[in-house]
Amino acid sequence: MFAGGARIGQVITLGDLLVGQPPVMVYPIDPGSRIVRDGSRLNQILLVRLSPDELDEDTRAGSADGVLGYSGVCTHAGCDVTLWQPETRRFRCPCHESEFDPRDKGRVVGGPAPRRLPRLPVKIVDGVVVAGGSFIGRPGFLPG
Amino acid sequence: MTSARALVGIGSLLVATTVPATLLGGCTTQGMGTGTATMTQPAPRARTTTGAASYAAVTDQRLVNPEADNWLMYRRTYDGWGYSPLEQINTGNVKNLVPLWTFSTGVAEGHQAPPIVNNGIMFVSTPQNQVLALDAKTGELLWRYKRELPEDLFQLHPTNRGVGLYEDKVYLATLDAHVVALDARTGKLLWDRTVEDYKKGYYMTLAPLVAKGKVMVGVSGGELGIRGFVQALDARTGQSSWKTFTIPAPGEPGSETWKGDSWKTGGASVWITGSYDPQLNLTYWGTGNGAQWMGDQRPGDNLYSSSVIALDADTGKLRAFHQYHWNDSWDWDEVSAPILMDVQRGGRTIKSLVHPGRDGYLWVLERRADAIAFVDGKPYVKQTVFTKLDPRTGRPEYDQTKKPVTGKKIPFCPSLWGGKDWPPAAYNPKTGYLYIPTNENLCGSLLGTAKPYEEGKLWLGTEIKDIGMVVADGANHIGEIQAWDMNTGQKVWMRTFESHNWGPVLTTGGGLVFAGGTNDRYFRAFDGKTGEPLWQWRTNSGITGVPSSFAVDGVQYVAVQSGWGVDAQRMQGALDDIRGAKTDVPQGGVIWVFGVKR
Numbered sequence: 001m002f003a004g005g006a007r008i009g010q011v012i013t014l015g016d017l018l019v020g021q022p023p024v025m026v027y028p029i030d031p032g033s034r035i036v037r038d039g040s041r042l043n044q045i046l047l048v049r050l051s052p053d054e055l056d057e058d059t060r061a062g063s064a065d066g067v068l069g070y071s072g073v074c075t076h077a078g079c080d081v082t083l084w085q086p087e088t089r090r091f092r093c094p095c096h097e098s099e100f101d102p103r104d105k106g107r108v109v110g111g112p113a114p115r116r117l118p119r120l121p122v123k124i125v126d127g128v129v130v131a132g133g134s135f136i137g138r139p140g141f142l143p144g
Numbered sequence: 145m146t147s148a149r150a151l152v153g154i155g156s157l158l159v160a161t162t163v164p165a166t167l168l169g170g171c172t173t174q175g176m177g178t179g180t181a182t183m184t185q186p187a188p189r190a191r192t193t194t195g196a197a198s199y200a201a202v203t204d205q206r207l208v209n210p211e212a213d214n215w216l217m218y219r220r221t222y223d224g225w226g227y228s229p230l231e232q233i234n235t236g237n238v239k240n241l242v243p244l245w246t247f248s249t250g251v252a253e254g255h256q257a258p259p260i261v262n263n264g265i266m267f268v269s270t271p272q273n274q275v276l277a278l279d280a281k282t283g284e285l286l287w288r289y290k291r292e293l294p295e296d297l298f299q300l301h302p303t304n305r306g307v308g309l310y311e312d313k314v315y316l317a318t319l320d321a322h323v324v325a326l327d328a329r330t331g332k333l334l335w336d337r338t339v340e341d342y343k344k345g346y347y348m349t350l351a352p353l354v355a356k357g358k359v360m361v362g363v364s365g366g367e368l369g370i371r372g373f374v375q376a377l378d379a380r381t382g383q384s385s386w387k388t389f390t391i392p393a394p395g396e397p398g399s400e401t402w403k404g405d406s407w408k409t410g411g412a413s414v415w416i417t418g419s420y421d422p423q424l425n426l427t428y429w430g431t432g433n434g435a436q437w438m439g440d441q442r443p444g445d446n447l448y449s450s451s452v453i454a455l456d457a458d459t460g461k462l463r464a465f466h467q468y469h470w471n472d473s474w475d476w477d478e479v480s481a482p483i484l485m486d487v488q489r490g491g492r493t494i495k496s497l498v499h500p501g502r503d504g505y506l507w508v509l510e511r512r513a514d515a516i517a518f519v520d521g522k523p524y525v526k527q528t529v530f531t532k533l534d535p536r537t538g539r540p541e542y543d544q545t546k547k548p549v550t551g552k553k554i555p556f557c558p559s560l561w562g563g564k565d566w567p568p569a570a571y572n573p574k575t576g577y578l579y580i581p582t583n584e585n586l587c588g589s590l591l592g593t594a595k596p597y598e599e600g601k602l603w604l605g606t607e608i609k610d611i612g613m614v615v616a617d618g619a620n621h622i623g624e625i626q627a628w629d630m631n632t633g634q635k636v637w638m639r640t641f642e643s644h645n646w647g648p649v650l651t652t653g654g655g656l657v658f659a660g661g662t663n664d665r666y667f668r669a670f671d672g673k674t675g676e677p678l679w680q681w682r683t684n685s686g687i688t689g690v691p692s693s694f695a696v697d698g699v700q701y702v703a704v705q706s707g708w709g710v711d712a713q714r715m716q717g718a719l720d721d722i723r724g725a726k727t728d729v730p731q732g733g734v735i736w737v738f739g740v741k742r
Contacts, residue, residue: 078297079300
C-alpha cells in the first residue's frame with residue numbers, strides 16, 4: 001500500500017506503476033494476517049517501473065514487468081530515499097545526496113553511501129505486486 | 145498500525161513469508177530495531193600517573209574559573225570564547241609544531257567535537273555517539289563507550305559536538321534524543337534518560353551545558369517539524385529539572401506571533417551548547433529557523449525562532465530574548481550561542497552578546513538581568529536581504545523580492561548555510577579580536593512548496609531540487625577567517641581560502657589562531673594580530689572539529705579531530721554540482737595531538 005501522499009493506505013496494483021513515472025514508497029502487508037507492516041521505517045519499500053531491457057540480468061531476474069523493489073531507507077545514514085532523477089534513472093537521498101542505480105542492483109553511483117540499496121525481488125500475482133523473496137542485503141544503515 | 149487499515153490492504157503488496165524474521169518480526173504495532181542498549185568496552189588502565197584512578201572531580205568553581213591547563217567544556221569557558229590562556233606554544237615556536245600522537249576513532253562522518261581535557265584525561269565524542277577517554281599525554285585508551293543506536297534512526301546530521309563534565313561524570317546528548325551519564329573513571333553507564341521521541345524527528349548533536357548541578361540540552365529537528373526546547377536534567381539522577389519550549393504555547397507571551405496550529409511544528413531547534421553568565425545566572429541559547437522553511441506558510445514573527453533566548457539556569461524561565469530576524473524564510477538557523485564579552489561603545493563598557501549570524505550580520509547586543517538590548521549590527525559577508533535595521537530595536541526590514549515564498553523561485557545572499565553556520569567563532573582577550581570562520585561569495589535560491597506535515601519526515605517547504613546555490617561571478621575564494629576589533633566595529637584582517645571553510649576556531653594566549661575547515665585537509669595556525677600564516681599540517685581528512693588546547697605536566701598541546709562530513713560535505717557536493725567537478729575528501733576520524741618538537 002502507499003506509505004504516504006494523497007493515496008496513503010491504498011493498495012498498489014501494476015496499473016499504478018507506469019514506466020517513466022517516479023517511484024512510489026510503500027509498506028508491505030502480511031499475506032496471512034493482512035497486517036500492514038508499517039511499524040518500522042525499515043520496512044519502507046520503493047517500487048519503480050522501468051523498461052525491462054534497461055535492466056542488468058540479475059536485476060531483471062528479480063523484477064516483474066519491469067517493476068523493481070528496493071529498500072526505501074538509505075544505507076548511509078538511514079534517511080528516506082525520496083528523490084528520483086528521471087534522466088539518469090537514479091534514486092537520490094535528500095539528506096546527503098547518495099545516489100543508487102535501480103537498473104544495476106541498487107549500486108551506489110554517488111554520495112557517501114557505503115553499500116547498495118537492498119533489493120527486494122518482486123512478482124506480479126493477479127495484477128498485484130508481491131514480494132518474491134527477502135531483501136538482498138540488510139535495510140538501513142549499519143550502526144557503529 | 146491499525147487492523148482497520150490492514151483490511152484496506154487485502155490483495156495488495158504481499159510480503160512473502162521468506163522475508164527474514166529480523167525484518168518483520170514483532171512490528172505489527174510497535175517499531176522495531178529501536179533498541180537503546182549500550183555497551184562499554186573496558187580498556188587497560190592507563191599506565192601513567194594521569195590515569196583515570198586519580199580523576200579530579202569537576203566542580204562549579206572549576207567550571208566558572210578553569211585552570212589554564214584544562215579545557216572542561218565545549219568552548220572551554222561559559223562565555224563561549226574558545227580561548228586557552230596557555231602561551232607556551234606561541235607565534236615564535238609554532239613553526240615547530242608536530243603531531244605527538246594520533247588515535248583512529250573507527251567511524252566516518254563529521255567529527256565536530258572538541259577534545260575535552262580534565263587534568264590529563266581527554267574525553268572525545270565522535271559520530272555514532274561514541275565517547276573515548278584517553279590519556280591526554282600518551283594517547284593511551286582508558287575506556288570506550290559506544291551507544292547502540294536504533295537501526296531505524298534517521299540521521300540528518302550524523303555527528304556529535306562534545307561531552308559535558310560534572311563531578312565524576314561525563315554526559316552525552318545522543319542522536320536518538322537521550323542524555324546518558326557515564327562514570328568518568330570507567331565509562332560505565334550510570335543513567336540513560338529519554339528527552340524526546342526520535343521517531344518524531346527529535347535528535348541531539350550538541351555538547352551539554354553543565355552548571356549548578358544541571359545538565360542542559362536542546363533538541364534538533366527543525367527540518368522535521370519539531371517544536372524546539374531546552375531541558376535541564378539533574379546531573380546526579382537525570383531527573384528533569386525544567387523544560388522550556390522555544391515556541392510559546394497559545395496564551396503565553398509571544399504566542400500571538402504564530403497562527404493556528406503552526407506553533408506545534410514550528411521548529412526553532414537548539415543546535416549548539418548555550419553560553420552562561422554566572423553573575424546573571426542566565427544561559428543564552430541560539431535558536432533555529434521556523435519550520436517548514438517558507439515563512440508565508442507560518443505568518444507572523446514566529447518567536448523565538450532565529451533568536452537568542454536567555455533562560456534562568458535554576459528554573460528555565462525565559463528572562464529575555466532578541467530575535468535576530470523575524471519569520472525566517474532562508475533556513476538561517478541562528479545556531480551559535482552568543483559570545484559573552486565586553487565591548488566599548490561611546491566610552492562605555494557594554495557587557496555584550498556578540499553573534500556572527502547565519503543571516504550574515506555581526507550582531508552586538510547588551511545583556512542585562514531582565515532584557516537583551518540591541519546595540520548594533522552590520523553585514524560581514526554579502527547580504528542582499530536586509531534593507532535597514534531599526535536603530536532602536538535592530539529589527540531588520542526586508543527586500544521582499546529576496547524573501548522566499550511558496551510558488552516562486554527567490555534568490556538571496558548569503559546562501560542557506562549563511563555567512564557562518566555552526567562552526568564557532570573565537571575571542572582572544574589579549575589581541576582583543578574576534579575570529580569568525582566564514583563563507584563568502586555564495587548565494588542561494590529557494591522555491592517554496594506547500595506539503596502537509598508528516599511526523600518524523602523531512603518537512604522543508606521546498607523540494608530538494610529547488611534549493612539553489614550560485615558562486616559569485618569572478619569569485620577567487622569562498623572560505624575566510626575574519627578578525628574583527630569589536631571595540632571599533634572594524635574588520636582588521638582576513639585570510640581567504642579557495643575551498644569553503646567549516647573550521648571551528650581556537651585562539652590562545654600565545655597569540656595564535658588555529659583552524660582547519662578546508663577540503664585540502666590542512667590544520668593551520670595564524671598570527672592572531674596580523675593573520676599571517678605561521679604553520680600548517682596536512683591531516684587524514686578535512687577538519688570540522690573544534691580544536692582545543694591544554695597542558696599536562698607543564699607541557700602545552702593543541703588537539704583536534706579530523707573527520708569530514710555533514711554540511712561541509714553537503715556544501716562540497718553543491719559546489720561540485722555547480723562546477724561539474726568531483727572532489728574526494730577522504731572520510732574517517734582521527735584525533736590529532738600536536739606539541740612543539742624538542
